[in-house]
Amino acid sequence: MRILCVPIAVLLACASLPQLAVAQWWNPQAQWQKPGEPAPNIVYTGAHIELASVAIQNALQSADFKKLERMHEEFLALEQSGGNGRHLLSAFERAFQSSFPRQDAQVLKKVFSDWNAALPQSGLRRAAEAWMWHTLAWKARGGGFASEVSPEAFKLFRSHLERAARGLQESQAPGKASPLWYSAAIAVAGSLGEIPAVLDGMFDEGAKRFPRHLPIYSARLNYLLPQWGGDYARVDDFIRAAVRRTQGTEGTVFYKTLYARVHESYHGSAFFRETKASWRLMKHAFLDELAQAPSDDTLNAFAAMACIAQDRETTAQVLAELGTRANLGAGMQDVSTEVCQEFAKGGR
Amino acid sequence: MILIAALLSVALIALPMWALAGDGGSYDRAAYSAAVGRIGQAWAMEQFDELERMHEDFLDPAARTPDGTWMMEAFEVAFDPVLGSDGPARIEKTFAAWKQKTPDSAVRPLLEAYAWQIRAWKARGMPCSVHGPKVMLRVFDELLFRAQSALAEGGARARRSPLWYTVSLRIAGARESPGLDGLLAEAEAAIPGYPSLYSARLEFLLPEWGGDYERVDRFIRDVAARTQGVEGKAFYARLYVGLARSRDCVNRFDESSVSWPDMKASFEDMIQRHPDPWNKNLFATFACRARDLETTRRLLGELGTLASLGAWSSSISNESCRQMIKPRSQPAVQT
Numbered sequence: 140m141r142i143l144c145v146p147i148a149v150l151l152a153c154a155s156l157p158q159l160a161v162a163q164w165w166n167p168q169a170q171w172q173k174p175g176e177p178a179p180n181i182v183y184t185g186a187h188i189e190l191a192s193v194a195i196q197n198a199l200q201s202a203d204f205k206k207l208e209r210m211h212e213e214f215l216a217l218e219q220s221g222g223n224g225r226h227l228l229s230a231f232e233r234a235f236q237s238s239f240p241r242q243d244a245q246v247l248k249k250v251f252s253d254w255n256a257a258l259p260q261s262g263l264r265r266a267a268e269a270w271m272w273h274t275l276a277w278k279a280r281g282g283g284f285a286s287e288v289s290p291e292a293f294k295l296f297r298s299h300l301e302r303a304a305r306g307l308q309e310s311q312a313p314g315k316a317s318p319l320w321y322s323a324a325i326a327v328a329g330s331l332g333e334i335p336a337v338l339d340g341m342f343d344e345g346a347k348r349f350p351r352h353l354p355i356y357s358a359r360l361n362y363l364l365p366q367w368g369g370d371y372a373r374v375d376d377f378i379r380a381a382v383r384r385t386q387g388t389e390g391t392v393f394y395k396t397l398y399a400r401v402h403e404s405y406h407g408s409a410f411f412r413e414t415k416a417s418w419r420l421m422k423h424a425f426l427d428e429l430a431q432a433p434s435d436d437t438l439n440a441f442a443a444m445a446c447i448a449q450d451r452e453t454t455a456q457v458l459a460e461l462g463t464r465a466n467l468g469a470g471m472q473d474v475s476t477e478v479c480q481e482f483a484k485g486g487r
Numbered sequence: 488m489i490l491i492a493a494l495l496s497v498a499l500i501a502l503p504m505w506a507l508a509g510d511g512g513s514y515d516r517a518a519y520s521a522a523v524g525r526i527g528q529a530w531a532m533e534q535f536d537e538l539e540r541m542h543e544d545f546l547d548p549a550a551r552t553p554d555g556t557w558m559m560e561a562f563e564v565a566f567d568p569v570l571g572s573d574g575p576a577r578i579e580k581t582f583a584a585w586k587q588k589t590p591d592s593a594v595r596p597l598l599e600a601y602a603w604q605i606r607a608w609k610a611r612g613m614p615c616s617v618h619g620p621k622v623m624l625r626v627f628d629e630l631l632f633r634a635q636s637a638l639a640e641g642g643a644r645a646r647r648s649p650l651w652y653t654v655s656l657r658i659a660g661a662r663e664s665p666g667l668d669g670l671l672a673e674a675e676a677a678i679p680g681y682p683s684l685y686s687a688r689l690e691f692l693l694p695e696w697g698g699d700y701e702r703v704d705r706f707i708r709d710v711a712a713r714t715q716g717v718e719g720k721a722f723y724a725r726l727y728v729g730l731a732r733s734r735d736c737v738n739r740f741d742e743s744s745v746s747w748p749d750m751k752a753s754f755e756d757m758i759q760r761h762p763d764p765w766n767k768n769l770f771a772t773f774a775c776r777a778r779d780l781e782t783t784r785r786l787l788g789e790l791g792t793l794a795s796l797g798a799w800s801s802s803i804s805n806e807s808c809r810q811m812i813k814p815r816s817q818p819a820v821q822t
Contacts, residue, residue, distance in 0.1 A: 244806070278797075278804060279802070279804050279806055279807055280801075280802055281800070281801025281802035281803070282801055283738065283801035283802060287738065287741065287801060287802060288801070288802040289778075289802055289803075289807060289811065291807040291808075291810035291811045292802035292803075292804070292807040294810065295804075295806050295807055295810065408612075408620075462576075463574075463576035463577075463580070464574065464576070465574055465575075465576065466572070466573065466574030466577070467574075468609070469571075469572040470572070472612055473612045474612070475606070475609045475610040475612065475626075476574055476575050477575055477606060477610045477626045477629075477630060478610050478612070478622055478623050478626045481622050481625070481626050482622055
């Protein structure tokens with residue numbers, strides 16, 4: 140089950156930025172290192188992105204804007220190098236999406252006003268502020284059907300989104316230096332109901348400049364889903380194009396990552412029949428990811444998807460590799476460890 | 488492990504060992520939130536003595552916050568997400584370690600039953616349909632059996648806990664046992680007014696279990712009448728708020744037979760007995776949801792800076808409700 144080729148470009152890029160790739164100054168849980176001691180060899184996984192997201196949330200809470208700027212700068216360099224740690228930058232969007240909805244609007248506005256006073260030229264701040272307005276808009280609207288939304292909530296939704304769009308428009312010069320500007324711009328424009336050509340234009344520009352920044356892809360993908368008037372054929376075309384664009388450094392990993400987003404929004408019981416997802420390609424994508432950055436999270440996601448795809452042999456193999464670490468379907472509604480174990484044993 | 492550490496570092500920064508809130512031994516909302524965090528942390532760190540002690544403290548029916556929440560509910564709120572996302576091997580290992588450390592614990596089998604019951608519902612998947620794939624239903628049944636065995640292991644001592652009855656009701660309901668109402672009557676006699684007893688029974692009156700909203704409404708009105716002596720009409724609002732909370736794939740609250748005038752009267756009773764901002768915020772949220780301008784305005788005024796509307800209600804927020812009560816500007820009169 141231990142797999143295959145790590146793309147050559149990844150290895151080369153890893154070698155070219157050794158110190159940056161292992162820099163853990165932002166992580167309070169990183170292993171203590173004596174000055175001059177060789178840095179430990181870290182392979183960044185989803186768990187590290189979560190740790191970085193927590194560090195970002197804590198820095199926002201303590202108004203440590205310099206730390207935020209430095210993390211952004213270093214993570215962006217890692218992303219652009221295409222090496223180990225190239226996905227750490229997505230921790231910013233994760234942090235915004237996780238922490239902003241839980242906070243009071245007045246407190247958030249104060250944070251951004253302080254950030255502006257401290258570092259008025261910051262492009263990161265402008266992108267983050269757009270994410271804040273986007274969050275406040277959705278908080279006002281709620282996630283229910285349009286028919287459940289009051290007229291006042293719709294009005295607030297629209298005015299917050301317009302505020303975000305204005306901020307993005309005014310901050311193009313510094314903002315576009317960060318991929319976070321593009322992910323925010325697509326999310327805001329999509330929520331405002333802009334036509335596909337506008338979203339495609341933003342996406343193409345962003346993905347050309349920052350081809351490895353996953354949240355740009357996720358943001359565009361969202362508005363191709365059926366609940367936004369799209370369909371699974373367009374979703375599939377988009378995901379295949381994303382894989383072609385990123386294959387040099389990512390292998391086919393984007394295939395499974397973007398289809399995982401599609402699965403999150405899917406509420407039926409026949410994912411591989413009702414969407415255009417191909418289990419054969421998804422399996423290949425999981426194997427690519429395990430070759431690059433093996434982790435229990437990926438193995439558990441692999442086993443869960445194999446189980447959903449009714450691939451008994453793969454489910455059994457991956458479950459055997461996980462042993463007592465098997466924990467399938469955390470955060471998913473249609474899969475659990477116990478059911479997949481039973482399925483792997485031959486249950487129907 | 489890294490992920491667990493990350494979550495703990497953001498949510499549970501150095502929580503102290505559990506202690507009664509305040510010198511007088513009373514609990515407030517902050518103590519309740521701290522208890523939820525502490526239970527999750529004690530579970531993750533295998534601090535079983537702490538869990539036993541907290542459970543013992545919360546058995547006291549007076550262990551409630553000023554808004555009327557039972558401290559024992561902290562176990563449910565803490566365990567539901569943790570046990571739904573921990574793998575079964577980890578759950579088994581933790582309970583095995585607990586059993587080894589305290590073989591005669593009455594709390595361990597109780598929480599073990601609670602855990603397998605949660606895993607059962609997770610295995611069943613598809614919250615809006617009783618009929619999942621056969622393998623899911625078989626595993627669901629096996630895990631419920633496991634939960635029931637753990638309940639039996641706890642013996643009579645475990646019946647002191649409302650959690651025992653909550654799990655029993657969920658198992659009996661899932662098995663469509665005819666003794667469900669008898670079990671609720673027994674539970675009510677043992678621990679009157681514990682909210683999860685009623686919501687556990689109510690679940691099996693919902694359409695996905697062959698019930699309908701008329702039966703749900705009759706049940707809620709019966710419970711409100713039965714608890715009138717202690718809680719006034721408050722249970723009418725409490726149980727309908729619970730319905731708004733459990734929104735898996737349909738908006739049960741909006742589909743139900745809820746009456747705003749009855750809910751308003753129920754909230755008034757609740758506020759009289761438990762005049763806490765938490766309850767007032769709930770009241771204001773549902774008043775805004777019902778577009779009752781006068782009540783929303785009054786409550787927002789009373790809450791002032793403590794206003795925090797929106798619990799379990801999509802598109803309800805301080806901002807949107809303030810917009811709603813704003814006087815409309817008069818159209819200009821043409822002369």
